[in-house]
Amino acid sequence: MTAPPKLRLKPKQGARARAGAPWIYSNEVGMDAAAKALGPGSVVEVWGDDGLLLGTAYFNPHSLIAARILLPRASGPIDGAFFQERISRAGALRDRLFTTPYYRLIHGEADGLPGLLVDRFDDVVVVQSGTAGMDGFEPLWLEALRELFKPRAIVIKSDAPARAYEGLKDDVRVAHGTLDAGVVVDESGVRFGVDPIGGQKTGWFFDQSDNREFLIGLAKGAAVLDAYSYVGAFGLGALKQGATSALLVDSSEPALARASRIAKENDITGCTTRRADVFEELERMASQATRFDIVSCDPPPFVRSKKDLETGAKAYRKLARLSAPLVAPGGFLFLASCSHAISAERFQDECAIGIARAGRTARLIRASGAAPDHPMHPMLPESAYLKALVYALD
Numbered sequence: 001m002t003a004p005p006k007l008r009l010k011p012k013q014g015a016r017a018r019a020g021a022p023w024i025y026s027n028e029v030g031m032d033a034a035a036k037a038l039g040p041g042s043v044v045e046v047w048g049d050d051g052l053l054l055g056t057a058y059f060n061p062h063s064l065i066a067a068r069i070l071l072p073r074a075s076g077p078i079d080g081a082f083f084q085e086r087i088s089r090a091g092a093l094r095d096r097l098f099t100t101p102y103y104r105l106i107h108g109e110a111d112g113l114p115g116l117l118v119d120r121f122d123d124v125v126v127v128q129s130g131t132a133g134m135d136g137f138e139p140l141w142l143e144a145l146r147e148l149f150k151p152r153a154i155v156i157k158s159d160a161p162a163r164a165y166e167g168l169k170d171d172v173r174v175a176h177g178t179l180d181a182g183v184v185v186d187e188s189g190v191r192f193g194v195d196p197i198g199g200q201k202t203g204w205f206f207d208q209s210d211n212r213e214f215l216i217g218l219a220k221g222a223a224v225l226d227a228y229s230y231v232g233a234f235g236l237g238a239l240k241q242g243a244t245s246a247l248l249v250d251s252s253e254p255a256l257a258r259a260s261r262i263a264k265e266n267d268i269t270g271c272t273t274r275r276a277d278v279f280e281e282l283e284r285m286a287s288q289a290t291r292f293d294i295v296s297c298d299p300p301p302f303v304r305s306k307k308d309l310e311t312g313a314k315a316y317r318k319l320a321r322l323s324a325p326l327v328a329p330g331g332f333l334f335l336a337s338c339s340h341a342i343s344a345e346r347f348q349d350e351c352a353i354g355i356a357r358a359g360r361t362a363r364l365i366r367a368s369g370a371a372p373d374h375p376m377h378p379m380l381p382e383s384a385y386l387k388a389l390v391y392a393l394d
Contacts, residue, residue, distance in 0.1 A: 004043045005044050007057070007067060008030045008048075009049055010029065013027075017054045018052070019379060023069075025065060026065075026066040038059055041058050041137075043133075045057075046067055046069065054072070063131075064165060069114070070114070080144065086111065087105075088148055090105055093375075094120075103209075103371075103373040104207070107375055115130045115131030115133060118145070119206060125145055125151050154177065155179070156171055157197070158170065183196055187212070187237060193262060193265070195258070208370075211388045214390065215334055216241050219238035222238065222331075223243070224292060225246075225292040227323070228300070229259065231255050231259045232248045232259035235247070235259075235271065235296075236262060239263075239268045240266065245272070246270060247274060248271065248274070250278075251275065251276065251278070259273055286326060291328040294331060297319055297333075302316055302339055303339035312341075313350050316351060317351070317354040321358045327360070331392075332391065333390070334391075335388075336389070337387045344369075344387045348389060361394045363392045369388065
């Protein structure tokens, strides 16, 4: 077997990779003519200027993250056996963490497969590839998923905006089997119909599952507001577990229509949906002195990149300021951010300021992140994107 090309770093570069991080940035690489000539997704060996082998990686000369290491400190084939081992190992971890087959199966770098996300919905798996390297390996990971899990269908849902940085177009299709029997996820006693083709992300947000479970545990006898509800994972789960009412507010009419269908299919009563801009609706309800026992706000990312930090931070402050008045005394407020570009400390500060400016006092009773099926690579703390706070309001 021919050895892969050698990618050499500039002098004194690659400090994080030497410590175990799986990313090599373009400004760390000696971009000579040979490196520039490599096609996006090429497998390479990454070497330091001192002769240290940093690992086997895939490489894209046109991407800010130029190389992503697959085999740290080793040279070896990236073949079917490699993907079988990595996916099997990820599955074994989820088997220890979960009793039902609904979870994120592969979470990129933390599972040793940078650029690859896989969500499992029992006998259907939905895959997001975010890099040219992982796109090129598609036959290998498809075969490994088929052999290990025998799925009824495998859906490719590779449409994240970050693909543009790799020079990639959207790729959404059924790559194996059919979806004729539909796709569901079972959470909090509710069976949610999932749309992996037309829905957001893979059709579901497994990262918030533990946070939803915590909130739902507070919901018996409660009036609930589920803002940015999508298909109502929190609101409908709360009703199933004893909430008296749930108002779902979202700007997407199709998502709210799906939530109503799910409520009907599960014989859940007490659900009301309202299509609206959430900020405007929060202000309107506050002007009418509307109150809820639990208010959940799980917005899309307000800080998509570092340049958006100050504007987005103000938006989180505003969200806290507008939502806090809707919480009845003794009730609970849940605020979340899926923006990787705002730190947990800054997010918590903005939420605290917003609550104080609403004239409310609060106790922070829970600060958390994503569920354990979204592990974090220890050398990539910036990949811990999800922040979630629960306040008890006086």
